[in-house]
Amino acid sequence: MSTTSKYGFATKAIHAGEEPDFREGATGDVVVPIHLSTTFARKKVTEPTGGYEYTRSLNPTRKALETKLASLENAAFGLAFSSGLAAESTILLSLLNPGDHIVAFDDLYGGTKRLFNHVFSNFGFEITYVDATDASEVEKAIKPATKLVWIETPSNPLLKVSDIKAISAITKKHNLVLVVDNTFLSPYFQKPLDLGADIVVHSSTKYIGGHSDVLGGAVLLNNETYFERIQYHQNAVGAVLAPFDSYLTLRGIKTLALRLEQHQRNALEIAHYLEQHPKVQKVIYPGLESHPQHALAKAQTTGLGGVLSFEIKGTTDDAQAFLSKLNIFALAESLGGVESLIELPSLMTHASVAKEVRDKIGITDTLIRVSVGVEDVKDLIADLEQALA
Numbered sequence: 312m313s314t315t316s317k318y319g320f321a322t323k324a325i326h327a328g329e330e331p332d333f334r335e336g337a338t339g340d341v342v343v344p345i346h347l348s349t350t351f352a353r354k355k356v357t358e359p360t361g362g363y364e365y366t367r368s369l370n371p372t373r374k375a376l377e378t379k380l381a382s383l384e385n386a387a388f389g390l391a392f393s394s395g396l397a398a399e400s401t402i403l404l405s406l407l408n409p410g411d412h413i414v415a416f417d418d419l420y421g422g423t424k425r426l427f428n429h430v431f432s433n434f435g436f437e438i439t440y441v442d443a444t445d446a447s448e449v450e451k452a453i454k455p456a457t458k459l460v461w462i463e464t465p466s467n468p469l470l471k472v473s474d475i476k477a478i479s480a481i482t483k484k485h486n487l488v489l490v491v492d493n494t495f496l497s498p499y500f501q502k503p504l505d506l507g508a509d510i511v512v513h514s515s516t517k518y519i520g521g522h523s524d525v526l527g528g529a530v531l532l533n534n535e536t537y538f539e540r541i542q543y544h545q546n547a548v549g550a551v552l553a554p555f556d557s558y559l560t561l562r563g564i565k566t567l568a569l570r571l572e573q574h575q576r577n578a579l580e581i582a583h584y585l586e587q588h589p590k591v592q593k594v595i596y597p598g599l600e601s602h603p604q605h606a607l608a609k610a611q612t613t614g615l616g617g618v619l620s621f622e623i624k625g626t627t628d629d630a631q632a633f634l635s636k637l638n639i640f641a642l643a644e645s646l647g648g649v650e651s652l653i654e655l656p657s658l659m660t661h662a663s664v665a666k667e668v669r670d671k672i673g674i675t676d677t678l679i680r681v682s683v684g685v686e687d688v689k690d691l692i693a694d695l696e697q698a699l700a
């Protein structure tokens with residue numbers, strides 16, 4: 312099954328990259344084996360067996376995952392990394408030079424901002440943050456040194472939506488690379504490359520892996536020149552996904568479509584429940600009609616995912632007391648697993664973002680982020696009910 316196969320998403324999620332091998336001596340496994348070997352023997356000096364030499368450069372289990380991920384994002388090429396941040400770092404190292412300027416969304420994952428502000432800025436990269444929900448703000452920030460635009464939609468934790476098509480028209484006009492972090496919706500609900508993005512990046516730790524048991528990242532793209540540069544740097548710096556982790560991720564992906572349908576159904580029901588609760592100030596979920604970009608969100612996706620945020624009335628102490636009373640929701644960072652997770656961004660995921668910046672973009676001290684899992688929704692609502700009471 313090639314990455315450009317016309318099969319539907321769920322079929323590709325199960326089969327792409329894992330076609331049984333019927334060659335002489337092969338065993339026809341329907342699940343790709345975990346190839347733990349770090350090195351691969353060859354018969355002749357100049358002929359690596361099957362193209363395999365050393366696992367950092369190429370590994371059969373990782374390659375199966377890369378093929379599957381590429382097919383799901385409608386990409387020609389895919390690379391699997393040891394974490395989302397390893398994937399992000401490798402993109403930046405591969406495509407930029409000191410002195411280059413990046414325009415980035417002001418509501419990015421906290422770790423991405425830390426990488427930009429405290430790591431890459433030390434190497435002479437300059438970053439300007441803008442409110443990318445208004446595409447014209449992206450264009451206004453472009454300078455002669457700008458090389459790349461980096462967005463995340465829906466964003467984290469405020470679930471702001473930016474218009475991928477409109478921003479890609481701007482990046483094409485100015486000859487810039489558009490990177491979209493597609494972690495929150497996964498390719499099941501959103502395909503940024505089809506909307507004009509040049510590169511999709513994922514933390515596959517989240518929905519793609521889906522079971523909170525494997526860290527990983529991915530880069531998917533169609534541009535062969537960028538692919539070769541990123542692949543070269545991935546091997547050179549060594550930020551690859553291990554064979555066992557590749558297998559776990561492959562296994563997780565097989566139920567991506569099923570899981571996301573249930574995440575979304577539960578999230579919408581919880582969003583409606585919270586919206587009418589007297590102790591809740593406001594609920595932010597792109598699937599709600601009250602979301603300021605509900606129409607855009609619906610237009611550029613096939614679903615709105617399982618993450619929502621809400622503000623509880625009162626102080627940070629009230630928010631913390633509520634969180635401590637929950638039984639089913641785990642008070643934990645991260646998102647995208649089958650289990651429901653809940654957290655306080657100002658003190659947890661976004662604690663590394665300066666308070667002035669948090670206040671400016673709306674990450675208040677009572678903002679709570681929920682990654683709605685796939686449990687029975689009546690149990691989740693009952694848990695919220697008793698903790699709010």
Ligand SMILES: *Cc1c(COP(=O)(O)O)cnc(C)c1O
Pocket residue numbers: 394395396397420422423463467492494495513514515516517526527528
């Ligand atoms: C978690 C996350 C990352 C970082 O990925 P790791 O796998 O934790 O390195 C990047 N972007 C988003 C949106 C994330 O949620």
